[in-house]
Amino acid sequence: MTKSFHNTIDSARMYQYYTGSGWKVGPTYITFRNRSLAYQFFPHFHPYVPSLIQRLNDGGFPELQDSDTLYLPQPNPPSGQPLQPLTPIPDSTRATLFANITGNRPNSGPSIALAAGTPITLPAGTTVTVAAGTVVGHPDGSTAALGAAASFALPGFLPVSFSSGIQNTKAAGAIIVLDSTKVTITLPAGASAVLTDDGSPVQFAAGTSVAIRSGEPQPFYYVDDFAAQYSPDITVVDQPFPVKNIDFTDEGAYSIYNWELFFHAPLLIAVHLSQNQKFQDAQNWFHYIFNPTDNSPGPTPERFWKVEPFQYTDVHLIEDILVNLSQKQDGPLYDQTIRSINDWMDHPFQPWAVAKHRPSAYMMKTVMAYLDNLIAWGDSLFQQYTIETINEATQLYVMAANILGDRPQAVPTKGSVKPLTYNDLRASTLDPFGNAMVDMEVDIPFDITAPSGSGDALNGAQILPSIGKTLYFCIPRNDKLLGYWDTVADRLFKIHNSLNIQGVFQKLPLFDPPIDPALLVRAAAAGLDVSAIVSGLNQPLPLVRFRLLVAKATELSQEVRSLGASMLTAMEKQDNESMALLRAKHENTILSLANVVKYSHWQEAAKSTQSLQMSLNSAIQRYSYYQKLLGRTDAQITSSLPQLDPLDQGGLDNLRFTQGDLSSEPQMGLDPINPDISQDATSVSDGEVKTLSNKEVEELDKLGMVRDFHIASSSLEALGSGLAIIPQFKAHAQPMGCGATVAFGGQHLHSMASGLAAISRAIAEEYSFEASKAGKLGSYARRELDWTFHSNSAKNEINQIFKQLRGAQIREAIAKKEYDNHQVQMANAQQIVDFLQGNDIGGGVPIKETTVGFYTLMKRQVKGIYTKAFQLAYDVAKKAERALQHELGDSSLNFIQFSYLDGPEGLLAGEKLQYDVKAMEMAYFDLNQREYELTKHVSLMQVDPLALLQLRTTGSCTFTMPEELFDLDGPGHYFRRVKSVGVTLPCVVGPYTSVNCTVTLQQSSIRVSTDPGKNYARQGSNDPRFNDYYGSIESIVTSSAQSDSGMFETNLKDERYLPFEGAGAAASVWQLTLPSDVKQFDFETISDVIVHLRYTAREGGQLLKSAAVQNLQTAIQKAHTVGSVCLFSMRHDFPTEWAKFKNVTIGGAIQTAEIDLVFRAENYPFWSQGIVGSGALKGVQLFAESTKTQIIVSDANAHSDTLVRNPLLGNLLAGKLAKIPMPPAVTDPAKPFALRFDDNSMTDLWIAITWGK
Structure with missing residues (x-):
């Protein structure tokens, strides 16, 4: 049994595997799966923002709105063209295969079978051959059969006079190959057509038959340079390639901005203006999207649409879309419908999810909104019900009727659908939309006969059987759309039959009442719409009285005041939040700037610690130096140096610092210093007593002795020099022959003195040596004491530096802590900024709702409600003013002004309006006099x-x-x-x-x-x-x-x-x-x-x-007043005369029946007493209820008049006595007013007399 995913094995190999009981050998099944990889590129930035801004600056918003429908004209149009054709996009010519063919992938790729009707896009340079006899068009709009076959290269150019087609120039003149025309194509060498379904390339054999369709016109803002710049591999990169244009596609990165700019924003503004009764302004904004009044040259209805995707969008019927969803005949349409359904399911209550896949929904919405504006505009004028406004309303209704066209006729179905259960429908494969295609049941038995003939017609049509499949669930009626025909027909019927909008007949004056010019001047001075003011002059009265309206106006103006206060509060809170956010940002900025200072303080403290450490090292060096001078070894010196314990950082952090007392740092003991102070001798120099050591005293004493002996030596030498002048005395003694001579004198004395001087000098030298020795020993002792002193000083400095170093460590720790705290403070400040901006700062802190954006939205919302509330209050106040004018009978009473919204944001509009309403109410009390x-x-x-x-x-x-x-x-x-x-x-x-x-x-x-x-x-x-x-x-x-x-x-x-x-x-x-x-x-x-x-x-x-x-x-006197006409019934008012008249039998010799009438004064109104006697009859009319068609009335003198049927009086015969003389108003009973009738079969006879002086 195969292990393959798709039940085929591409290869197998043997391998060893361990099962727990031993090694075994088994096959490994290998399946190869081929996957195709392709890339689709889209531009990610808007390439024409500067150009659009320039158009906005140069021509304003209208020129900006025209940017997306600005197309490139043909640079070299054929001569004699009435309209300049457009340049198509080079590779946008569309076609569909006319028959089943086999194509090849490029570069000797595999073949592909393509069915008839497959949509393709032909490249530029493709040769198109149009067969002789094909119906083509001409630029003037006429059509004719092509006399001979014609060939030309695509793309040609697009005619302006036709909605679709490809225009080219031949020897016989310019021809237009209409859409869906059968042509044969020859692709240029190395070129491939593109399958519209997936964008993949394919090559066709020369002479392939296709149904040609025109391409799309090239927009003015359009650059196709992707292939030239990047040379994409068409086997990897899907077509179409991205272009620089004003993009409206679903996949475009910036297309939503173009939709907003060119469609959504104008539509939103237009609908808003229409809802606020600004119909003309709304229509102007609608015309940026849809302008049915456009009479510029171009095809219809394309020229009416002012948004690029609406001009060349293939509109599919809903039924075709749903049928294709089940039958999948149109691949791209099926994929688009599936995406639309998926988006709809993801966004069930957002209609844009469907409309963005089917722009025709946007088009339908636009047309319906345009019709709503026309009908509301017409109703507003119709309700004023004047000759002028009715004529204006008629034009609007006629325009709406022209847009709607003929009313759609319901097409009866030829068969019926068998009722099915849900399980039956599931069995018949429901489509993704929940519908299913089912067979229709035939109502006419012979209608199931197979159609005769087979094959394809020359024009591509095929004979289809009359019976087929249909959707089980029908497409519901669009009652709103169909209601437009009813509404427009109702309005036009009422206008044509002189009925008002309620359907009641009413006569109108020939002219409207005059308008007060001062009112128009005040309105214009206030900057208001004069047409709106004029339209509100002759508005019908409100349904309720002034007292109720003024109370409601007061109530609403109070609500406007409250909303104004709320808007002011929202503005203040917005400003406060902005100030708080600004302060937080400034604080954050200051903290960021202070961060360097805090860091520098920390580094300064660290450097101070390092400086003290170096001072400590210097002091230790001096201490060691003096200790070595004092004869201590390195070991002794090292052992005598103490060590500073590390800083208790934990104690500082926990506020439990234990190194704060005096003994927390080590102390070095000082060496004793015993100075040699002589107690017995002092030296006086310059009057000051100097403390001397014994050796120094000894030195001084011996130096004194040296001085004394030097003085003695000098004295002896001086004495010897003096004795030398003494003569020499000689004495000779020579006993025994040997004698001696003795001489004694100055020389001997001089020698003796010199000897003594030499002895003194020797003694002085000895004392000098001993004094020098004592001085040396004294200096050595003093040096030792000095070294000991310096050593102790070094020790004291070391002890002091230990204290200073501890303080420096603490300061460094403080600076480091301040820096760390500053970092926390900066983080906290940034969190405050993030919190004020409504960002999530984490830590369980809820997101701030009342941000600047929130108050901005609140301000916008409150301002919208404020504006609407003010408009409502203003309208009610105007109605109250209209009721006041009506009830007091004075149309000059004007209290409600036009300038309430002047000032910043119109915040005091409610107060101003309420004041005027109160003034109007008091005026009513003052002027409402009883009549x-x-x-x-x-x-x-x-x-x-x-x-x-x-x-x-x-x-x-x-x-x-x-x-x-x-x-x-x-x-x-x-x-x-x-x-x-x-x-x-x-x-x-x-x-x-x-x-x-x-x-x-x-x-x-x-x-x-x-x-x-x-x-x-x-x-x-x-x-x-x-x-x-x-x-x-x-x-x-x-x-x-x-x-x-x-x-x-x-x-x-x-x-x-x-x-x-x-x-x-x-x-x-x-x-x-x-x-x-x-x-x-x-x-x-x-x-x-x-x-x-x-x-x-x-x-x-x-x-x-x-x-x-x-x-x-x-x-x-002129018989034009009430009572000047009196009507009498012969049967009721003159019963005796009537009885005599009816008893006459007409026939034979009696041809007439006579009735004698006597008019008395009591037959006339009471106010006529006294004047009726002198009055005369101005006219007599007779009315008879009879089956005869006419009755002849005569008098005794053969004067006669005729009564004939009057259609305005039903079946009555009516006539005016013109030939019979009139009697006086009061008739003499002796001379009654006698009338003879040729027929007395009437059931009643009335006589109307008009009398006067």
């Missing part, structure tokens, strides 16, 4: 009877409450504003049947001035005496229709504004709508609609009152 509080019950029958008729017939009507209606009650009042509205609909309904009437205020205006003007009535939409109400469209729905306000309970103290509260009461346009699709009761039973209107008003003075009365009188 007139009135209640008016408005009858639709009296105000607009035709609208009542329309309501009864169609279920919907629109009517106006003119100002004259309120002038009837209070002429001279102005600033009439609604407080609450209730509705009563008298009608006949069944039990438990609701009367659900929708009441909508479409338009209103408020007279804001007491100036009557030249004409009391409003003169056009720009009349400054009136303000149009710009509140949001409000509606209520009644339930009982009995003084129904549309609320469960009408609470005048409600924190929210009541429905219609604050709207103009006069000149208001109302709409009533009943659910008419499925009627719950008969609308014909509605006898009237009463609107119970509670409103407030102000007194305008006598001048305004007079103008109001005059205008009312004029309106009565």
Whole structure:
């Protein structure tokens, strides 16, 4: 049985081995494993930092952002080109094998089988042959069939007008070989193509067919010099080789910085600006990444993307990626997907882990964020709901719709998937993503018929069976992405149908109200965005009242103050931590500088110890010298020298020093000195007494005797010289013949004196010798004493040096200890620095959390919250100000300013804002004067009877409450504003049947001035005496229709504004709508609609009152006031006449039925008494409920008019009497107003008369 790992044995050899019982011989199986080793190189530094900085300095951020998409144009483009083509990267031309082939490794390497569709990269110089009849493109965008075969060398160049393709110039002109075109290639001598899967080289036979694809354009910042500089061995070094470029690859060492600079930073800023309602600025930042408004020449959509990897990224569908994950047909895509899944598993909640492997996710995120900005921008303008803003919003929605394109259509599946259990799926091999490919079940039986034909089509297509495999788990819908189509369609539908953003119909004034120029000047002076100020002028009213808003504004401004204090605290703590860190660093620096001083002190102490040791040696030398002079031997001298014990370092360290007493160091005894002092003799010299030894006294005494004998000798010699002058006396005696002569005289005396002098000198010499001898002996004795003294001095010096040496040892130990302590202090100081910096210093000390970086982050976070809180407080304060202006009716009341954030970090913004909020609150208390509080019950029958008729017939009507209606009650009042509205609909309904009437205020205006003007009535939409109400469209729905306000309970103290509260009461346009699709009761039973209107008003003075009365009188005369139109139902108001009219049988001789009408004064409003008698009818309208298509009305004089169907009134026939003369307003009973009808089958007949003076 084989022992090999892969069940094959490459070789075996016999060897001896010991088993415990003896030596045996057995085989050793040897398996050889071949492993391939290759290297991949990447640049590790950014090569273009100076260039990018230069572009930033020269052109600012826009030019910097263009750096990654700046491509190298073709230096010598063909003539006649409309656009200058780009230069491709030399060895970036891509292709895929068209059929199964066998390639060879370079240098006579082994062969390799390659399947069709294998992606390869072709080197520069490869000859490409395009067959005749191939569809190619032209630079102008057109396509044509190639007349003859064409050959050219790669890489060619890239056309700007096409998104892909290779451009080259032939005799027939410039042609563009489109992507995926089948061509034959011929590699240059010695060149190899590169397999895209693994970067390994391979050689192909000449004439190999491939599907060509264009290469990538060469960036302006691109240098490919790796091969030229390093000459890499392609058998060891994987391709592609590293290049100097702005790298965005996954493996790039500095690519993350390029992603941050060119994508993440602009996207983050754009999203932040969009969230803060800075839509235009956000769009400008989005355009650094994605600019769909770019109309520069270039292919679409590549020219819209401003980030290099997004321009030439192969986008794969999710379905294709998941299918390839199971089938592994695309090797590089499979490897990339596996890496993406692994990163996703390692970082499960970080989407960048997927996006960095699939840049299309970044592209999708960018487009969706761009759409969010457009839609939010459009909604912001749409909510202002003016003609100008709606037009602007429409353009934004249309742009979003153009970006989205057509809505994706769901493609129904042709079959279904058999339900499987988890075990079944595991058996079918789950892919790494947890999905599986399964067979589809056929819904149509004959659909399983095998397809006819086989082989490959000329264009590379292949006939596939209609049945195959599919993913068991489908790809979920992207509801967020699909929701954009719904949102944009909803907004455009509402705009096209004159609906506001809530979907309610509302009429708009032709022009916006004028803007206060002073406000714009103040905003510009404060450095604010004027467009933002203008957009906030006509914002709708807040939903709640001023009191609640001002309380919330105060509360929020207090929170802003607290956050400002917190930010200031964070700044102070950051500064304190910075100061502490700086102080610790300075201390560490000072300690480092003092380290030399401490070391020098230690060395100085050591040198002092060495100096004392040398002094000790010198003293010992002198002691030994004098001891030797005194006759002692070396042994005696050595034995007499003591030894100093070592320093008790442990005692010093433990504070138990035992060498501190006097006897701790050795002491040398002194030799006795006995001086020879003579007690009997003294010598006086210069008046001083000298102490002499005996020998010195002896010397002195004998020297005295020497002197005396020398004096005596000298005296004798002098005497002899004197005696020599004495004559010589001779005496002769010669007895016996022998005689002698004796002479005696001066000579003899002289000789005698000389002899005596000689004797004296001899004695003096003796005494001189003895004196000298005594002096010598005295000096020797004195020398011995001196030597003994010096020896004792040396001993004392040795004893003293022992003490000094001990002190020096202690000082050296102290200096060494100070140096060691200084080292510990330096280490501790460095630990303090590390601790303050938040580093781990070990020793169980927790890491400092509140570092400078922590407080910097806290400051940043608090400042972010502070800014948002201030913006929230400011917005609430502005809403409160808007509510104040609304409730007090004075739009000039401005308290909230624009410059709160002025100053360092805007720390006092909360205080400033709170002060203005409090000032605004006090202004409300000071200016909130009580107004007139009135209640008016408005009858639709009296105000607009035709609208009542329309309501009864169609279920919907629109009517106006003119100002004259309120002038009837209070002429001279102005600033009439609604407080609450209730509705009563008298009608006949069944039990438990609701009367659900929708009441909508479409338009209103408020007279804001007491100036009557030249004409009391409003003169056009720009009349400054009136303000149009710009509140949001409000509606209520009644339930009982009995003084129904549309609320469960009408609470005048409600924190929210009541429905219609604050709207103009006069000149208001109302709409009533009943659910008419499925009627719950008969609308014909509605006898009237009463609107119970509670409103407030102000007194305008006598001048305004007079103008109001005059205008009312004029309106009565012109039949333009309330009550000028009266509607009568023949069936209800004239029952007798109606009965007679209905009893007439039309036919034969009777062609018409006549009805006689008598209008009396009581048929008109009460205020018309006294004037209606002299009035006249200004117009008569008839309405008939009949099945006929028309009815002819005539009088006794054969004047006739025709009633025809009016689509606005349902099934009613309507007509105006134009030819029949008008009767007086009050008819004489003897002369009734007689009308003849050619048909009396109608169920009811109404007559509306308009009367006046």
